[in-house]
Amino acid sequence: MDSPSSVQNDHFCDWREGRGKEGAREAMKTFDELYLELAEKWRERTPGSGSVDALDKGIHHIGKKLLEEAAETWMAAEYEGAERVAEELSQLLYWSQLVMISAGLTPHDVYSRL
16 A cells, blocks of 8 residues: 555646546545535435435434445455545445534534644
């Protein structure tokens, strides 16, 4: 597996430009865009939404999923490749955002503490 510094140096420019491994433009959602999408689903109570269902189940359910995804991210980083780590991190970010919505936080609340 590449060291963090080599990955950062090799892929930072591609990432900033929204380019994948093959150099093609990818349709990506940003952290803020995902938050807005999830918050709107919650506010509108979008029928059939898994996110609304998870939020209805409460913070205990969401917290367990957050811990599950954190463990899966660690295991992917320990034993699998970068693609699996990215998949697990995306799920970790998703569940983190559901925690934020459940707690009444916005990305600004988090960014102001980085």
